[in-house]
Amino acid sequence: MERTPLSVLIVDDEPLARLRLRSLIEANTEPPARVVGEAGDASAALALLQQTPCDLVLLDIAMPGRDGLGFADDLRRQPEPPLVVFVTAHADHALRAFEVDATDYLTKPVRRERLQAALLRAAERRVQRAESAPTGPVLVVSDRGRVLRVPAAEVIYLKAEQKYVTLCSGRGRWTLDDALADLEQRLGDGFLRVHRNAVVAVSAVRALERRGDDDGEEGWSVQMSNGDWLAVSRRQLTAVREVLAAQQRE
Missing domain, CATH: 2.40.50.1020 (LytTr DNA-binding domain)
Structure with missing residues (x-):
């Protein structure tokens, strides 16, 4: 049976970083995934999510305005929050990242194998959420x-x-x-x-x-x-x- 691709939002203030992530996702076949939007800061990302919900947010940490950690904390307070994978040039935020229930933590430059592993983990968590979701009102x-x-x-x-x-x-x-x-x-x-x-x-x-x-x-x-x-x-x-x-x- 054909699986529904992971819908992914890329949030990073660097256009070249977004372009690289998009190209890696488009070249990845397992699990299937598609980019549904890009944003350069938390405010733009939130506006996109209100119009186009997604399964996963690939999220930079150091951004103008609301940083990625704060934005991830905001997201998990929503009724049906997307999964979050941090993508950052710094490894010193890893502990804080998992405190906000991050699915994975990738450091730049992102390697193809590490991104695939993060996408596989996100796909698995999506299945777990669906299986544990309550039925009825x-x-x-x-x-x-x-x-x-x-x-x-x-x-x-x-x-x-x-x-x-x-x-x-x-x-x-x-x-x-x-x-x-x-x-x-x-x-x-x-x-x-x-x-x-x-x-x-x-x-x-x-x-x-x-x-x-x-x-x-x-x-x-x-x-x-x-x-x-x-x-x-x-x-x-x-x-x-x-x-x-x-x-x-x-």
């Missing part, structure tokens, strides 16, 4: 500067609180700016609105009880798989009972 959250993808299958519940929505999953809790109704629509089947401020994963519902709230008033609440309790409105009480009854029948 995914919510994107920010976690201490990083961007994480939380598959719907990991979501326990969403609860609106003031201006934000708290996403609770088996991996942790995050705050989202999106409206609860928009998130509910994005998640699709398998989720149930139990209250005007809460949407739960049907598979994570464990119990339904009458409980007192913080004001001492008694009402119905549902217990989730992580032990948290969420209020259930009278309007949704029947639907929650049906969920629990279906679970007991299974």
Whole structure:
């Protein structure tokens, strides 16, 4: 079966360096790869990526404006960042390069064999990403500067609180700016609105009880798989009972 070539963006402020990399890539047959764009600095590269996503960025480090290390750090915060291979005249940035999850680190002048090895490594990582990518809906959250993808299958519940929505999953809790109704629509089947401020994963519902709230008033609440309790409105009480009854029948 014919493989999809690696799509490559070359980012280097030296035109001759870009020309050499392009010629090496075009002459390389294993793995197949094609250059989809060139840029002389980080700003131009970012603009290109917004129009033409790619699998791999061949990235210089010493450039005017944002340097390659900073730009690579920016890239990995994106929901679906490209792989990065650094191409530089200096070997003293190698440790820092791998701290930003670089796939490889090449020193100039780049040898054909080393570039091929880097492309092979990038092709392998592309396959690994595809195999581990979650199927179904995914919510994107920010976690201490990083961007994480939380598959719907990991979501326990969403609860609106003031201006934000708290996403609770088996991996942790995050705050989202999106409206609860928009998130509910994005998640699709398998989720149930139990209250005007809460949407739960049907598979994570464990119990339904009458409980007192913080004001001492008694009402119905549902217990989730992580032990948290969420209020259930009278309007949704029947639907929650049906969920629990279906679970007991299974």
